[in-house]
Amino acid sequence: MAKAIDFDARTLLPTPEERLATGTAGGADALLEAIELLQVLHERKVLHTLTRVVEGGGGLAFHALEVLNEPGSVRAIRNLLELVKLLGSIEPEAITTVSGALADGIRAGAQRVQHRQQIGMKELLTLSRDPDLGIALGALVDVLRGFGRGLREREEYGNAPTVPHT
Numbered sequence: 001m002a003k004a005i006d007f008d009a010r011t012l013l014p015t016p017e018e019r020l021a022t023g024t025a026g027g028a029d030a031l032l033e034a035i036e037l038l039q040v041l042h043e044r045k046v047l048h049t050l051t052r053v054v055e056g057g058g059g060l061a062f063h064a065l066e067v068l069n070e071p072g073s074v075r076a077i078r079n080l081l082e083l084v085k086l087l088g089s090i091e092p093e094a095i096t097t098v099s100g101a102l103a104d105g106i107r108a109g110a111q112r113v114q115h116r117q118q119i120g121m122k123e124l125l126t127l128s129r130d131p132d133l134g135i136a137l138g139a140l141v142d143v144l145r146g147f148g149r150g151l152r153e154r155e156e157y158g159n160a161p162t163v164p165h166t
Helices: 014-026 028-043 048-055 057-068 074-090 093-115 121-129 130-157
Strands: none
Touching: 014 028, 028 048, 057 074, 121 130
């Protein structure tokens, strides 16, 4: 009488452990890079945020509330909104003009520092005849004048915030 042959197809296929060992050996460099990336993401708390996003509604909402509960978050949001209002009230051409001129001034100042050039009394006295300095000082005086007027008007009409003295 013939005996039945026990055949299990699963024995011919590699086990998950064998597949993992083969894959690990072949992709060791990629795995090391992936681990380094995961470590950086973990250190910068990106993984924490991504976990909350993947968890969906509750996790993400909880994470957002955690961030908003930190000291200064509400103040930072209010300051950001005020900054947006301020920038919205200024004409783009004015910002372009002033920011370009400011960049030029910073470059000139950096050059003076790089060359260790100090200003002497004679140069200070001759600056009053410099047309570029006259324009810059005029612009600064107008900015300060407008700033002071705005502060005075806000104080008169009750819009000035009370700032505690520390």
